[in-house]
Structures are given as C-alpha cells and as structure tokens.
Amino acid sequence: MSGVAPxxxxxxxGLALTRIANIRSADALAAAGDPPATQARRIGLTGAPGAGxxxxxxxxxxxxxxxxxLGVLAIDPTxxxxxxxxxxxRIRMDDLAGSENLFIRSFGSRSAADGLTDxxxxxxxxxxxxxxxxxxxxxxxxxxxxxxxxxQVDTLILVIPPDAGDVVQAMKAGIMEVxxxxxxxxxxxxxxxxxxxxxxxxxxxxxxxxxxxxxxxGGGWVPPVVLTSQADPDSIVQLSAQVxxxxxxxxxSGEQAARALARRRYxxxxxxxxxxxxxxxxxxxxxxxxxxxxQMTTLLEQLGRLPGGGVV
Amino acid sequence: MKHGxxxxxxxxxxxxxxxxxxxxxxxxxxxxxPGAVHPDHIGAPGEYPFTRGIFPDGYNGRMWTIRQYSxxxxxxxxxxxxxxxxxQGQTGLSVALDLPTQCGYDPTHPMARSEIGKVGVSLSxxxxxxxxxxxxxxxxxxxxxxxNGTAAIVYxxxxxxxxxQGVPRDKLTGTIQNDILKEYVARGTWxxxxxxxxxxxxxSILYSNDVSPRFNAISIAGAHVRDAGCTAxxxxxxxxxxxxxxxxxLQARGGDVEKFAKRLSFFFYVxxxxxxxxxKFRAGRRLWAKLMKERYGAIDPKAQHFRFxxxxxxxxxxAPQPYNNVIRVAVETMAAVLGGAQSIFTCAFDEAFQxxxxxxxxxxxxxxxxxxxxxxxxxxxxxxxxxxxxxxHTDRMEEAITKVMGEIDAYGGVVRAIEEGWIQMRLAERxxxxxxxxxxxxxxxxxxxxxxxxxxxxxxxDVFTLDxxxxxxxxxxxxxxxxxxxxxxxxxxxxxxxxxxxxxPREPDAAPGRLLPCLCDGGRxxxxxxxxxxxxxxxxxxMTTQTTERPLQGKRILIGKPGLxxxxxxxxxxxxxxxxAGAEVIYTGLRRSPEQIARVAVDExxxxxxxxxxxxxxxxxxVDVFAxxxxxxxxxxxxFVGGTIPHPDQQALRDLGVAGVYTADMPLADVVAAxxxxxx
Numbered sequence: 001m002s003g004v005a006p007x008x009x010x011x012x013x014g015l016a017l018t019r020i021a022n023i024r025s026a027d028a029l030a031a032a033g034d035p036p037a038t039q040a041r042r043i044g045l046t047g048a049p050g051a052g053x054x055x056x057x058x059x060x061x062x063x064x065x066x067x068x069x070l071g072v073l074a075i076d077p078t079x080x081x082x083x084x085x086x087x088x089x090r091i092r093m094d095d096l097a098g099s100e101n102l103f104i105r106s107f108g109s110r111s112a113a114d115g116l117t118d119x120x121x122x123x124x125x126x127x128x129x130x131x132x133x134x135x136x137x138x139x140x141x142x143x144x145x146x147x148x149x150x151x152q153v154d155t156l157i158l159v160i161p162p163d164a165g166d167v168v169q170a171m172k173a174g175i176m177e178v179x180x181x182x183x184x185x186x187x188x189x190x191x192x193x194x195x196x197x198x199x200x201x202x203x204x205x206x207x208x209x210x211x212x213x214x215x216x217x218g219g220g221w222v223p224p225v226v227l228t229s230q231a232d233p234d235s236i237v238q239l240s241a242q243v244x245x246x247x248x249x250x251x252x253s254g255e256q257a258a259r260a261l262a263r264r265r266y267x268x269x270x271x272x273x274x275x276x277x278x279x280x281x282x283x284x285x286x287x288x289x290x291x292x293x294x295q296m297t298t299l300l301e302q303l304g305r306l307p308g309g310g311v312v
Numbered sequence: 313m314k315h316g317x318x319x320x321x322x323x324x325x326x327x328x329x330x331x332x333x334x335x336x337x338x339x340x341x342x343x344x345x346p347g348a349v350h351p352d353h354i355g356a357p358g359e360y361p362f363t364r365g366i367f368p369d370g371y372n373g374r375m376w377t378i379r380q381y382s383x384x385x386x387x388x389x390x391x392x393x394x395x396x397x398x399x400q401g402q403t404g405l406s407v408a409l410d411l412p413t414q415c416g417y418d419p420t421h422p423m424a425r426s427e428i429g430k431v432g433v434s435l436s437x438x439x440x441x442x443x444x445x446x447x448x449x450x451x452x453x454x455x456x457x458x459x460n461g462t463a464a465i466v467y468x469x470x471x472x473x474x475x476x477q478g479v480p481r482d483k484l485t486g487t488i489q490n491d492i493l494k495e496y497v498a499r500g501t502w503x504x505x506x507x508x509x510x511x512x513x514x515x516s517i518l519y520s521n522d523v524s525p526r527f528n529a530i531s532i533a534g535a536h537v538r539d540a541g542c543t544a545x546x547x548x549x550x551x552x553x554x555x556x557x558x559x560x561x562l563q564a565r566g567g568d569v570e571k572f573a574k575r576l577s578f579f580f581y582v583x584x585x586x587x588x589x590x591x592k593f594r595a596g597r598r599l600w601a602k603l604m605k606e607r608y609g610a611i612d613p614k615a616q617h618f619r620f621x622x623x624x625x626x627x628x629x630x631a632p633q634p635y636n637n638v639i640r641v642a643v644e645t646m647a648a649v650l651g652g653a654q655s656i657f658t659c660a661f662d663e664a665f666q667x668x669x670x671x672x673x674x675x676x677x678x679x680x681x682x683x684x685x686x687x688x689x690x691x692x693x694x695x696x697x698x699x700x701x702x703x704x705h706t707d708r709m710e711e712a713i714t715k716v717m718g719e720i721d722a723y724g725g726v727v728r729a730i731e732e733g734w735i736q737m738r739l740a741e742r743x744x745x746x747x748x749x750x751x752x753x754x755x756x757x758x759x760x761x762x763x764x765x766x767x768x769x770x771x772x773x774d775v776f777t778l779d780x781x782x783x784x785x786x787x788x789x790x791x792x793x794x795x796x797x798x799x800x801x802x803x804x805x806x807x808x809x810x811x812x813x814x815x816x817p818r819e820p821d822a823a824p825g826r827l828l829p830c831l832c833d834g835g836r837x838x839x840x841x842x843x844x845x846x847x848x849x850x851x852x853x854x855m856t857t858q859t860t861e862r863p864l865q866g867k868r869i870l871i872g873k874p875g876l877x878x879x880x881x882x883x884x885x886x887x888x889x890x891x892x893a894g895a896e897v898i899y900t901g902l903r904r905s906p907e908q909i910a911r912v913a914v915d916e917x918x919x920x921x922x923x924x925x926x927x928x929x930x931x932x933x934x935v936d937v938f939a940x941x942x943x944x945x946x947x948x949x950x951x952f953v954g955g956t957i958p959h960p961d962q963q964a965l966r967d968l969g970v971a972g973v974y975t976a977d978m979p980l981a982d983v984v985a986a987x988x989x990x991x992x
Contacts, residue, residue: 010914011945018868018917083865084891087898103915108896
C-alpha cells in the first residue's frame with residue numbers, strides 16, 4: 001500500500017507529535033489546517049482497565065504490519081493531581097520494536113475526560129500527513145470512552161475480559177452501538193467461552209429487534225464476537241480478518257461517509273466544549289451574577305476572539 | 313582518613329531519634345514483663361513448631377556454612393578466586409553468574425556484548441563449567457548458584473561436571489536458587505511467562521530429589537523484595553506465599569510432600585533492625601512448620617523444617633563513610649546467628665560502590681569467623697529464647713506476616729498477584745516510601761543522611777577491574793560447532809537438543825512430560841524450551857500521589873533500562889517521582905538494547921532520557937546509546953544516568969556528554985530539582 005511513500009522521518013514525526021500534543025485548545029483551530037488528502041484507516045481498541053488492550057493492540061499491530069506503514073497511539077491516564085503520567089503501555093508491545101514500518105507513541109490523557117487525549121484529532125491528522133496506512137488507537141478504559149473513541153476511528157473493537165459479566169449486562173440494550181467488533185480476551189480462561197456466548201446472545205436478541213435479517217447481505221452490520229488470546233496467534237488473525245471485513249462493509253454500505261461527517265461534527269463540538277470550559281472556569285463569581293443572556297454573549301465574544309475562532 | 317577530625321556537616325535534617333516502632337512497623341514498648349510471653353509459644357529447640365530452631369543442638373552439631381558471593385570475568389579467573397576463598401577457610405562456594413548467563417543470552421548476542429563477565433562469571437557452555445570447577449572436588453564442597461531463569465541448565469551442567477570428575481550425583485551438595493516467582497517481582501531474570509516457568513521449577517526440583525537428593529534444587533528468596541524496599545514482615549510473607557505456590561505446583565506435578573519438602577530452602581536479607589530480624593526468622597520458622605503440618609499434612613519433621621540462608625548487607629550498605637558498613641555487616645550477622653540461619657553470606661563493605669577487592673572480601677569472611685569462634689554467641693541454641701521482649705516481638709511479627717499473607721490470598725494467590733502486577737506495585741510504593749524516609753532523615757543512616765563529615769573521600773582501596781582483554785578474547789573463542797554462534801546471535805537453547813548426547817525430542821508443551829531428563833540427556837550445555845512460549849513484562853503502575861508541585865509539568869521523560877540487569881526498583885521509584893513532579897514518564901521495561909532505547913526516545917519525542925544502570929556496564933552502554941541517538945539525528949535529547957556509578961566514573965560519564973549522574977543516595981527532591989533546571 002505504501003510502496004511509494006518516502007522513508008518515515010521518525011525524528012520529525014516524534015517532535016511534531018510532541019508539539020501538537022502541547023498545543024492549547026485555543027490554538028487548535030489555527031493549527032489544524034486543512035484535512036490531509038489521504039487518511040489512514042483508524043482502528044480503535046477500548047475496554048476496561050485490565051482487559052488486556054495493550055497486549056492485544058500489540059499483537060494486532062504485529063499481524064497487520066505487512067499492510068504498510070502502521071502507527072499505534074496508546075493513551076494512558078494522567079494523574080489529575082500532579083498532571084503527570086506513567087505511560088507503561090508500550091512495555092506490553094515489546095515484540096514490536098524494530099520494524100521500520102511501525103511507529104508506537106504513548107500519550108497521557110491530560111485534560112481529556114473521555115478516555116482520549118487532548119488534540120487526538122490533530123495527532124491523527126499528523127499521522128495521515130506522515131503517510132501512515134493504518135493507525136491503531138488504544139484508549140484509556142473509562143466509562144464513556146467507547147462513545148468518544150467511536151467518532152475518531154473507522155472500526156472500534158471493544159475488549160472484554162472473561163469475568164466482566166456486569167459490564168455486558170449494563171450495555172445490553174445498546175450493545176450494537178457500542179462497538180463494531182467484540183473481542184473476548186484472555187480466551188485461555190475457562191469463563192471466556194461462556195462470556196462469548198452471552199455477548200453473542202445479546203447481539204442476536206438486539207439484532208432481531210432491529211431488522212430481522214442474518215446480517216450477511218442486507219445493510220446492517222452485526223458485530224462479530226471473537227475469542228482472543230495473546231498466546232494464540234490464530235485468534236489474532238481472526239480478529240484482524242474481522243477488521244478487514246468491517247472496512248469492506250464501511251465502503252460498500254456508505255457508512256464511511258456518515259462516519260466522516262460525524263467525525264467533523266465531533267471535532268467542532270470538542271473544540272467548542274474545551275474552549276468554552278476554559279473560559280468559563282476562568283470567570284470570577286461576579287460573572288455568574290450577570291443576567292444569563294449577558295453571560296452567554298460575553299462567552300461567545302470570547303470564543304470569537306480565539307485564534308481562528310472568527311470563523312465560528 | 314585522618315583521625316581527630318570529626319567536624320560534622322550540618323545535615324539540615326531534624327535531629328536523629330529512635331523511633332518507638334520497629335522498622336517493620338511493630339510498636340516496641342519501653343520495657344516488657346513476664347505477662348507478654350505465651351509459654352506455649354516458646355517450646356524447645358528441635359521441637360515442633362521449631363520457633364527456637366530446627367536442631368536441638370543448634371550450631372554445636374554443625375556450624376553455619378560461611379559463604380561468599382563471588383564469580384566474575386572468565387571461568388579461569390573465578391576458579392582462581394574460588395581456590396583462594398577455600399584456602400581462607402570458606403566452606404562453601406557461592407557462584408555469581410553474569411547476566412547473559414542468567415537471562416539465557418549467548419555471549420555472541422548483541423544484548424550480551426557489554427555484560428559478559430560483569431556481575432558474575434560467564435557460563436555459556438559445558439567446557440566453561442569444567443574450567444570453573446577445575447581442581448575443586450565437587451564431593452567435598454557445597455556450591456550455591458544464584459541462578460533462576462536458566463537454573464535447570466546450570467544444574468544440568470553441574471551434574472555433567474560431576475559425572476566427568478567421577479563424583480556420584482548423590483554426593484553433590486549445594487543449591488540452585490531456581491526461585492522464579494521473585495524474578496518477576498524484583499530481580500528481573502525471568503525468561504518465560506509465570507505458569508510454564510513454575511512447571512520448569514517444579515520439574516527440576518523433582519528430578520534433583522531423585523538423582524541428587526542432598527542438593528537443594530530451590531532456594532526461595534525474600535532477599536530481593538527486601539532489598540527493593542519492603543519490610544521484614546513483608547519479606548517473610550511474600551517468601552512463604554511463594555513457597556506455598558511451589559508446594560502446590562510440586563504436588564500438582566506428582567511430587568510427594570514428605571520427600572520434596574525436605575529439600576526446600578529459603579533465603580533472606582538481614583537489615584539493621586536487630587530484633588525485627590531475629591523475630592522474623594523465629595516467626596517464619598514457626599509459620600512454615602505449621603503450614604506444612606496443618607495444610608499439607610507433612611509428618612516427617614524434616615519436611616516441616618524451615619532451613620534458610622541469609623545475606624548480610626545489601627541495600628543497608630551505603631557508599632558514604634564505607635567503613636561503617638563493616639559494623640553493619642557484623643550487627644546483621646549477629647542477628648542472623650541469633651535467628652538460627654543455616655548459611656550466611658556477608659557482603660563486603662565496599663559493595664555499595666564497587667566490585668569488592670580481595671581485602672574487603674576477606675574481611676567479610678573474617679567477620680563471620682570472629683562471630684562464630686570468638687564471640688561464642690552460637691554456643692547455646694537460641695540464646696535469646698524466653699526473652700520477654702523477643703518472644704512478644706516474635707508473636708507480633710508472626711501476626712504481621714500472617715496479615716500480609718492473608719492479603720495475598722484475598723487477591724487470589726501469589727501467582728495471580730504477580731501476573732497482574734499487584735505485588736510489583738506494592739513493592740514500588742514501599743521502595744519510594746523507604747527512599748523518602750531516608751531523604752527526610754526520619755530513618756537514620758549514619759554517614760549518609762545524619763552524621764556526615766566535611767570533605768570525605770568515598771573510594772577506598774583499589775578499584776577492582778576486570779581483565780577485559782581476556783574477557784573479550786574469550787567471547788570470541790567460543791566454538792561455533794557447539795551451536796552457540798548462531799546467525800544473528802540468537803539466544804542459545806533452541807538448537808541445543810541436536811548437539812551431542814541422546815537425540816530425544818523435546819516437547820515443552822506436553823503437559824505430562826517432565827522437562828529435566830530431557831535437559832540433562834540431550835542438551836548437556838543448555839536447552840531452553842523458549843520457543844512457543846511468550847514473554848510477559850511488568851508495567852509501570854499508577855499510584856497515589858504525594859506532591860502537588862509540578863516542576864516537570866509538560867516534560868516527557870523516558871526511563872530506560874539498558875542491558876540485562878533486572879533490578880528495576882530504582883527505575884520505578886524514579887519514574888513515580890518524576891510522574892509526581894508532573895512529567896509524562898515512559899518506562900521501557902527491562903532488557904532493552906541501546907538501539908531500542910534510542911528509537912523509543914525518538915518516537916516518543918521526549919525531552920530527556922534517563923538510563924538506570926546497576927550492572928557496572930554504564931560506560932559501554934552510555935557510549936552505545938549516544939551513538940544510536942546520533943544515528944537517529946537526536947543527539948540533542950538530554951541523557952541522564954542513575955544507578956550504581958563509582959565516583960571516578962561519574963566524571964567520565966559527564967565527559968561523554970551525560971547531563972547528570974544521580975546515585976541512590978541522592979535525595980529525590982534534589983534529583984527532581986536538578987532535572988527541572990537542566991530541562992528549563
């Protein structure tokens with residue numbers, strides 16, 4: 001896929017990502033520029049802490065290296081108290097080091113409370129500009145991570161450990177919306193098969209309620225359930241095949257365009273939210289004594305004065 | 313040092329004081345009366361539950377084994393040192409092996425290059441083992457190997473040397489450490505994931521029980537977790553919990569508890585809190601006997617016996633005012649003797665900053681001999697038994713140990729706690745706690761935090777240097793025919809079944825097959841069922857925070873652990889400290905090559921790279937890292953070095969371009985401040 005791409009300038013990319021991760025949200029609009037001409041296929045992995053996301057992301061990356069230039073962006077939690085973070089995810093991607101086609105980068109979640117990191121959108125566009133064919137994003141496994149991650153990636157994999165029955169029950173009704181692929185990880189544990197059956201059952205129930213077909217032709221995507229284990233290379237191959245199948249479906253169904261639109265909406269919304277939050281947090285108590293309409297006008301004026309903000 | 317100049321440098325710390333609680337956290341009353349003692353708990357030496365010792369006659373029957381940890385460079389050099397030490401009256405050998413041997417790397421592997429012969433002797437094939445023991449009668453000496461990940465192979469080599477010498481295998485005495493669980497927690501020389509490793513350990517123990525029944529095929533070690541920072545009670549608790557995990561595995565592999573339990577032995581550090589240490593050994597002995605009898609139904613008293621060796625010194629020894637360490641080792645040795653140790657290693661006083669010289673190594677042996685034969689404290693068994701205070705302290709120590717073991721049980725057992733990094737996290741927290749206590753002067757370390765002197769010199773005596781030419785020559789002369797010089801310098805083992813001896817097929821994943829006969833018949837010089845088994849890595853774990861200042865806010869710092877040294881508690885403590893100061897810290901994990909570390913630094917776009925090195929290979933590794941950074945157009949990344957760096961080398965590192973050298977005795981707040989200055 002990337003046969004003609006120039007060699008990856010790792011030093012330039014490493015520094016560019018550091019710079020972009022540090023851009024204040026107020027400057028993000030000005031820094032964003034136009035979207036890159038081509039976009040990497042984006043694969044997201046999310047799930048609760050301890051589900052085994054990092055190891056799985058590493059194995060998946062390894063199995064997909066022959067498809068071109070591959071990036072892994074791994075996000076770890078930032079301590080709200082100190083602003084610091086221990087970014088340990090890449091330890092679990094040990095075997096990956098060394099390939100010229102692979103680039104792994106860790107991020108602290110910083111001020112983002114949605115399981116992603118500040119400026120993720122811009123970081124992903126940077127990866128596009130450096131000619132990546134695929135980027136795997138691994139998110140902090142917090143409650144709403146799926147929702148936010150979903151808009152940033154083309155294919156979202158939810159990683160579930162075998163003993164997370166309560167999690168599955170909690171998302172029962174909305175399971176179709178949660179992810180494109182379900183990976184029941186640590187499949188060597190005895191409870192994994194049972195968990196897979198349970199997730200499949202819930203998907204089948206929900207799916208019948210939707211449109212009643214078996215999901216092969218028609219229009220709908222029925223999320224597959226894959227049993228994965230780091231010790232079983234075949235299980236990773238199967239997971240990877242489902243990612244390809246989903247990519248094919250996105251193209252064929254027209255869903256790709258819908259997701260691209262959703263992504264643009266989300267980016268703008270996040271930009272507004274972050275900047276509005278910063279402005280509001282800075283306001284003294286007196287500000288909130290003003291009439292609501294005046295508060296709003298003041299806020300909007302300030303937003304309008306941000307670099308690039310005039311276009312809003 | 314001149315006498316008469318005792319001008320103390322003001323430490324800026326609050327005055328030193330005696331804490332009303334022991335180092336392990338047990339409250340210590342000002343005085344204790346008869347009411348504190350439960351007569352049932354005292355018992356007699358040699359009687360269940362053996363609080364007062366496993367033998368009724370104590371050291372009168374047999375003096376403890378006096379050992380000295382040694383081994384370095386080539387097999388020839390080590391062989392000479394062994395002969396010297398035996399001539400000094402040492403009764404057992406303790407073989408230190410280099411990191412490539414411990415981690416299963418062939419000397420030709422790029423990862424091994426700068427580590428051959430560094431922290432111990434290189435033992436990569438049988439001919440080296442033969443040289444190592446040349447002229448030493450294996451029937452007469454007891455040999456202890458500090459070896460874990462590759463213990464089964466080293467044991468197979470020892471058997472092969474004995475066979476060649478014509479010494480019957482059942483005459484062999486000694487120990488292989490072979491305690492893989494603590495490797496994941498604190499020492500880092502594991503090779504396979506936890507469960508297959510447990511199987512290899514169990515199989516080697518069962519095999520050894522059959523063919524060399526006087527040999528200890530495991531020494532379950534608390535020493536390393538202790539040195540990493542945990543308390544005496546935690547050291548004992550983790551060790552007993554690991555012991556129980558081995559017993560479970562041995563039973564699952566078909567072992568008979570009455571047989572294998574007789575050959576289980578233990579290994580601890582002794583630190584400076586005198587009565588904590590004595591009570592730790594007495595309580596551990598009592599607990600183990602009760603567990604073996606009550607939980608596993610062991611009837612033979614020998615299967616209930618808690619036999620242990622100790623190291624006196626370790627991280628309780630410090631570089632400033634190094635002669636103070638002589639006193640520390642003596643006090644710790646007395647605690648070991650009063651606690652009833654079966655064998656004692658004494659660290660040389662200069663170990664905190666250099667490879668011991670012959671003089672310091674000899675002094676360490678003399679310390680034991682003076683205590684053994686001049687002081688007379690070993691004449692009567694458990695001479696402190698019945699002391700109101702000690703008996704009470706032993707009971708309280710037992711409670712403290714039991715509490716920690718209960719927490720491990722509640723987590724789902726020690727194997728799970730290790731696989732999921734829980735014990736590693738606790739340990740890193742403890743390490744940070746201990747360091748902060750030393751920094752604040754709350755725990756007194758004479759000469760380091762309190763009672764320092766102006767203008768004192770640290771280096772003492774000659775710095776021992778290895779014969780590097782010989783070492784390099786040796787690395788080059790390894791016979792290609794022995795299967796070592798495989799293309800690309802593979803880790804040895806994969807092809808070993810094909811060389812020499814019977815060609816028995818290896819099936820590492822066949823559950824019923826025991827691994828050891830395979831190793832001993834086929835490989836002779838090293839078979840390791842590496843293929844097909846993945847590897848696991850411990851990760852940096854999030855923890856509670858302590859500081860609210862953020863001098864390193866917005867900085868990205870990579871902590872790298874180059875080379876094969878697996879002691880990463882220092883790296884983790886620094887990582888947590890920098891995180892607490894606001895930095896985003898990336899930790900590479902263990903055993904990274906300079907190439908890998910430089911590349912991660914580039915990919916991660918870091919502001920600084922900190923290298924943690926304790927193996928003595930700092931100069932070589934730093935040169936390599938700089939070369940790799942230049943190669944990647946990233947020479948502007950600032951490089952810092954932390955670890956065991958002798959004074960003369962610190963300047964040498966700075967001359968190479970290192971922006972700062974931080975040793976273990978430097979307060980963490982100073983490290984953060986220096987880094988913040990350098991990066992601003």
